[in-house]
Amino acid sequence: MKFIAPNAAAHAAIAATLPEVKLLIGEQALVRGSGGTFSHCNAATGEFQMDVPLAGRDEVDKAVAAARAAYPAWRLTKPAHRRSILDRFAGLIDQNIERFSQIAVVENGIPISTMVDGIAPRVANWVRYYAGWSDKIEGLVTGSNAGGGHFEYTVPEPYGVVGHIITWNAPLLSLAMKVPAALAAGNCVVIKPAEFTPFSSQLFAELAFEAGVPPGVINVLPGGVAAGAALVSHPGIDKISFTGGPAAARAIMRSASDTLKPLVFELGGKSANVVFPDVDIDATAAYCAAFGLSNSGQGCALPTRLIIHEAIYERFIDALQTTIEHIPYGDPLDKDVIVGPLINANACERVQDMIDAARASGAGRFLNETTTANTPGNFIPPTLIADVDPYASIAQKEVFGPVLCAFKFHDEQEALALANATEYGLAAYVQTNNLNTAQRLVERLHAGTVYVNRATPALHPGLPFGGLGNSGFGREGGKAGLDEFIRTKGVGVGISPS
Missing domain, CATH: 3.40.605.10 (Aldehyde Dehydrogenase; Chain A, domain 1)
Structure with a gap:
């Protein structure tokens, strides 16, 4: 990295x-x-x-x-x-x-x-x-x-x-x-x-x-x-x-x-991103990594909870890891950087404390680990945590930093239950080539806005944007x-x- x-x-x-x-x-x-x-x-x-x-x-x-x-x-x-x-x-x-x-x-x-x-x-x-x-x-x-x-x-x-x-x-x-x-x-x-x-x-x-x-x-x-x-x-x-x-x-x-x-x-938000097995794995993984980590993860609607079908889970995790390893981070003036600094030193300390607590509790498998010790500025390297307990704090609380949590699901019913198991309801994401699947989830996901297949939120002025639950009204x-x-x-x- x-x-x-x-x-x-x-x-x-x-x-x-x-x-x-x-x-x-x-x-x-x-x-x-x-x-x-x-x-x-x-x-x-x-x-x-x-x-x-x-x-x-x-x-x-x-x-x-x-x-x-x-x-x-x-x-x-x-x-x-x-x-x-x-x-x-x-x-x-x-x-x-x-x-x-x-x-x-x-x-x-x-x-x-x-x-x-x-x-x-x-x-x-x-x-x-x-x-x-x-x-x-x-x-x-x-x-x-x-x-x-x-x-x-x-x-x-x-x-x-x-x-x-x-x-x-x-x-x-x-x-x-x-x-x-x-x-x-x-x-x-x-x-x-x-x-x-x-x-x-x-x-x-x-x-x-x-x-x-x-x-x-x-x-x-x-x-x-x-x-x-x-x-x-x-x-x-x-x-x-x-x-x-x-x-x-x-x-x-x-x-x-x-x-x-x-x-x-x-x-705030802790948006679910449900990935079904019929997607293009490399293209979808690249989107999930780049978008989920954009602006250093400092976005309320970013898809930071990746809920991936078990049939493609390991391949998808590998593709995510490969993508993240090739994402340069650091100087926000560099045109290739999508993960810049956090807003201040307090934010860095808070995010790092959440990462350290998740690691100490065994909340998941940490990938892409690196360090920014002895560097200027407020940087946290992109962090992917696989096999996360869906109910662990790191998977439930808004991190507001460059951290992605990934876990698997067996069927559509379980995917919906996991996606909706949050106090937030700002946005949700669905990745599938099956229109019927997408429409069923759109109707049942507990979120103010649902984005299907690599859509980008909050940037089109004609589409209403807002949340449910602890994501507001x-x-x-x-x-x-x-x-x-x-x-x-x-x-x-x-x-x-x-």
Whole structure:
């Protein structure tokens, strides 16, 4: 397994061009916040890059006030004009694909290949998709034939001001999945990026303003837990959209209950990938390894539980092992790398502790073992664990690191039982050439989204994405994602006879 050491000089050159992070509140761009500062370091090299100003309760109050002041005009902006603004925004994102990609490399270590070939081009697609919905939001006539001159219909309305709490593992994609839908529906937004990843949000907002989004419609407050808590509890926030983990989501629910604030949660996952014996073993194994380990395993919907039919199990494990041995990992600036660093040293320690605990408990057979001792940055080598106890902690808990767990099944009924034996329900995967088999599993898998035969999740804006159970509720993507930011008003009109 080849480790590609980070090119420190190249990383430093990109870091020197990072946008200065500011708290964007209405027409203000503040270089200081009441939440203090965060010392941002490069995940691949460990080098300090910038002191990031953090928002506190004072800035949350100001941002919510700015959003509420901007809301009446934005809500009454002609839908066709909102569409044209968002279309221009999408075009500016297209022009900045390389810029966003380089930012991501030094922001949180996403490999440049993942950004240039995957995430960055699709962000503009998400914005453009919801731009198209801006002038197609319609109500319904529900009782025109009720008799007696009565007329009944519905009016779709925006919520008002929406708080978006953005995930750190793919901040640009998280922005694209949340913000354009809210804006298209006529809402204003207050965005809280994680302190670890403020730079993508900074450029995203700057381009939105350049496209014509008025001041106050988008507000950006990098911050930690305190800023998020202030946003959730604020009476001027009408809805919260959060991507993160179940523990934080439970705290948000408790806080939001004081104001009965509606929520959208996209939380963790431990997605099953069921592999039937009729697949092309080499091609499918290559997909399972590369996709499951992408972004260093820091993805909530990645297929990290491989449930493989016993008839091909050993051959499939061999193919997985061979693929992983040829996956270079390390410097996210290297175009061949798909497994870069973890977000920080704490993440490395947590993932390594989970791996060590699994090894000590005899949870499975460890393959592709190597080490990154005495290397800079926050690296964990790709790890494949075969013959895993399906109910072991390593197979049940979200690792959020480059770890794949594999175990076998005997028949379809057992495959379903194993796939559904999890507290999560974000995504599930099926690999088979039998359409009947695929359809049966699609209907029975306990997951918000099911992907069949090497499909890639969360990247097509027209497909709703979201979870069940500890993976949350609500949807992002498609009309369902738009509807999360619209509430329906019923209207009844009585017409008196003349």
